[in-house]
Amino acid sequence: MRNLLRSLRWLVASVVMLGLIYPLLITGIGQWVFPFQANGSMVQYQGQVVGSRLIAQQVTLAGLFYPRPSAVNYDANGSGGSNLGPTNPALIQEVKKNLEQVLHQNPGVTVAQVPTSMVESSGSGLDPDITVHDALLQVPRVAQATGLSVDTVQNLVRQNTRGRFLGLWGVGRVNVLDLNLAVLKAKTETAP
Amino acid sequence: MTVQGVAAILVTVGLIFLLAIPLGGYIYRVFMGQRSKLEGVFGPLDRLLYRVIGVNPAVEMDWKAYIRSLLLVNFVMALFVYLIFRLQGVLPLNPNGIHGMSWDLAFNSAVAFITNTNWQSYAGEQSMSYLGQMVAVTYLQFTSAATGVVAVIAFLRGLVGHRGTSLGNFWVDFVRVQTRILLPLAFLFALLLVGLGLPETLLGAQAVHTLSGGTQIIARGPVASLEAIKQLGTNGGGFFNANSAHPFENPSPLTDVLEIIAMALIPVALITTFAQFIKSRAHAVMLYGLLVGMLLVATFIIYGAEAAGNPIVHHLLGISGPNMEGKEVRFGTSMSSLFTAVTTSTATGAVNNMLDSLTPLGGMVPLLLMMFNMVFGGIGVGLLNILMFLIITVFLSGLMVGRTPEIFGKKIESREVKLAAAAMLVHPFVILVPTAIAVATKMGTSSMLNPGLHGFSEVLYAFTSAAANNGSAFAGINANTVFYNVTLGVVMLLGRYVSMVAMLAMAGSLVKKAVIPESQGTLKTGTLSFGLVFIAVVVIVGALTFFPALAIGPIGEQLQMLSGQLAH
Structure with missing residues (x-):
């Protein structure tokens, strides 16, 4: 029972740390430092995204x-x-x-x-x-x-x-x- | 094969060692509880997590307590991820309107990620919301890697323990491997990958107006953060269906080299960690020499077969050149071959080319590497397999020369041999029995894409990949059926946990034994001659058990291809 409780508490803490904070931090820094790459290296031609x-x-x-x-x-x-x-x-x-x-x-x-x-x-x-x-x-x-x-x-x-x-x-x-x-x-x- | 191609392979392998050996020493220090240079960051984070989980880091666990915590937390995490997969359609972070998964697909996928297999019966861009990619896939790519590492660390503590019972504290190990090894490495690698062209965005797919006047929907998302731990944790489950062949997962030769290094990094490093635990440089040198030899032989066989191309295409259509079906121009045959050999050696399962379209010989090599499942092997569990084979080898050598088998100062007795044999035999069993069932039933055969012997290889490959917790596929097979989702799921679970429990049980019995000092009568196990016996045992077990299946599949097809016959 104590172990189950520990597992559940680990679940919450680790989902937040590894599943949310980590990717969102990379997204934030990536969007800020490398916006072109982070959005998929989209190329414009004559004012339109062409690929x-x-x-x-x-x-x-x-x-x-x-x-x-x-x-x-x-x-x-x-x-x-x-x-x-x-x-x-x-x-x-x-x-x-x-x-x-x-x-x-x-x-x-x-x-x-x-x-x-x-x-x-x-x-x-x-x-x-x-x-x-x-x-x-x-x-x-x-x-x-x-x-x-x-x-x-x-x-x-x-x-x-x-x-x-x-x-x-x-x-x-x-x-x-x-x-x-x-x-x-x-x-x-x-x-x- | 070209000079540059061969040189590219050798230099990449050299770089792996340059980085992995120091990392192995670092991993050792992490688990010996030594302070890090960044203790000011790691220390408070660790203590915060201990408090949240509610553990006293000073408590020691015997093998039963250790494995119980390991299995329970794995179960809880898998259940959570199963629910995410089922419910992702109504959960947030789903800009592309992806639906929830069916029960069998969600079961298969949750098992695939918790067991570090990353088998994917689904196509990422069409069946996984961003929330799923983050809190289910990326998440378990951290924790399943961590589970593998702590299992082998606990085993090593058992190996060097002297008349004790403790294998360490599961929670402390589990936290430290995340905070001090996986998370820092993944963080740096992910940022580097964004800079090199991998998308990292929460925006949905982009519609573009092409130069020819058409429309194209380009899927993207938080790719780089997943890619980093996908490779570092020997996971292999891609953001996109095409995995590391997709230009958004692997846009250039440089990212390809980095991804190859990343998947080999920790499995190679752990052999140095192991050598530091047992305080024997000789064992590391011996294992590195033999395993790198196997890896390079495997790589060059694939490279040779793919560079030679498909003779049937040449005879019937008159074009000649390397086999480029399923390959990307930017990698060419050389870096495709090395990626394939490394991904199946290290139980990663990422692919930068479509293995189903390899020549039969080129496709047999990855199959064989997964059957061996110990050429470095998956993160943590690979070293466990190596140790299991070492123990079986020392037992057989002991029988041959008439000495009591002992290794690393520990007597190997009946209990250890039984557990090692169980861990070893489960692998062929969970490959060959389900393969036989699948090829004998309509449920199994109706999923094959390719006709003839190649169809058989697709099924054999699927179960081998599941058993080895690899995750790569001869992807023509349609595995998203109830039959394959369930059987492959069960095989992944057995392939992962049976040997893990057996090896920790062995650690529990080894830790109680006294360490016997080396004497004149001790069989030296850190030598080349012992190493060659070790390889012979691995090859004989691998070849003898699997040879009939390989003969029906890739060997038969290679002969067929060379004689210019198409399947029908």
């Missing part, structure tokens, strides 16, 4: 770069991967469909050039990055659709490429939303 730079969004315009395929159709309220196993026929179907789409969208690109990350779904369904190779394959299409020169678009890819962290961790990559905003900016600057 989070950490979250992939569906792209349907040929003049923008496409993110990796998403098994959840870029639903940022329902993340996830396909969970298809390596010998599942559905996996082959899915990759085949994505591959056909990539080839259709980017005339001139051959099967052997396509990296696996470009046609295989990401883990979160919201992977904000593509590989540099993936971006370069899309450059001719984006250039044609926007009227920008191939050189200009290639430069934008280069400017938005981030290398490995300290040259060691991770993979060289391009953030698709950053790159697309740079493309839009370049387009407005060159527009008559």
